Amino acid sequence: MSTRLAMITAAEMPGVTVTDLCAQLGISRKTFYEMRKRFDKEGPAGLEPRSRRPLYSPTQIPAAVEQRIVRLREQLPLDNGAQAIFYHLQRDGIEPLPSPRTVHRVLVRNGLVTPQPAKRPHASWHRFEYDAPNACWQIDATRWQLRSGRTVWIMDILDDHSRYLAAADAVPADTTTAAWNAFCHAATECGPPAKVLSDNGLCFTGGLHAPGAFERNLAALGITKANSRPYHPQTCGKLERAHQTLKKWLRPRPAARSLPDLQRQLDDFRAYYNHHRPRRALHGATPAERFHATTPARPAGTPIDLPQPPTLTITDRTTTSQGVINASKAVINVGTTRAGHTLTVITYGERVAILDGTTLVRVLTLEPGRRYYPLLSPMS
DSSP states (O other): OHHHHHHHHHHTSTTOOHHHHHHHHTOOHHHHHHHHHHHHHHGGGGGSOOOOOOSOOTTSOOHHHHHHHHHHHHHOSSOOSHHHHHHHHHHTTOSSOOOHHHHHHHHHHTTOOOOOTTSOOGGGSOOOOOSSTTSOEEEEEEEEEOTTSOEEEEEEEEETTTOOEEEEEEESSOOHHHHHHHHHHHHHHHOOOSEEEEOSOHHHHOOSSSOOHHHHHHHHTTOEEEEOOTTOGGGGHHHHHHHHHHHHHHTTSOOOSSHHHHHHHHHHHHHHHHHTOOOTTTTTOOHHHHHTTSOOOOOOSSOOOOOOOOOEEEEEEEOOTTSEEEETTEEEEOOGGGTTOEEEEEEETTEEEEEETTEEEEEEEOOTTOOEEOOOSTTO
């Protein structure tokens, strides 16, 4: 204000012209006369800076709606971003309904948004979704701690199409029994799925060489079992994201004293997650609404035949005078120096290993349609 007051005072001095004064100060004559008019009317107070905000903003949302947005930001127990708040306003019948972008601007204006410039945008992800409920379930377990510090597990099952959380079981360990019990709980509520997707945990796969009990039980019901690629959690990304939401729900609540106490918290979470939480990926619908909007898929009507694991055999065979030995319908040359020797032959599927006492003679892989294997070099 002092500069403006000096400008008005200098204009009254003898020999000072308004044109020269405005040129020196870098302002227009119109601005000068406006300042002098306000000074003559209000005195020095008229020279105070004034807001450039228009007297009327036809596109500004009502104050009551803005207050409602701020309250939802503070009150929503989980996701409270602009999109989630928009869905809640839409469900509450708020008029006029602001766009998600307008909701975001309200949050920014009220200092409720923390900038995250390094966050990967949603548009960069390639999403995939099954066409019907129960077409595919994702199953996984995540760790949690009780109040005593004891580590327990939560076995979760999520429907890929609807994001319906079909099971959330508090269990002492991530065992095959816990996985199967969670599956049974989910199937009782939602019906059996056509496919189950999991990571490569032993409770789901049973190991590298043979299907485990979980996979065999699914196959008996005609349900396909699929495993995600190792070290690629994005394959089960919907359930991985649900784990984050679950733990965000549990952290502010009193730590559970026992598994039954934790199970009660998980039941409350499932009720909110499935029936009251609108999802951006579902265009504002809840998982329960999405699940019941389409006819669920069903498993195959007949059991699925699983591949049988290779059989391990260990036998003693005598080498012929030509230095060959028979193993798995193959004729293998081990050299005439071992003619008449009794060798140990180990077969596992198509792999063959031959021992002479404690000396490894040959290791080879049998090829379909090939019968004779000449002696090329040791260990060939």
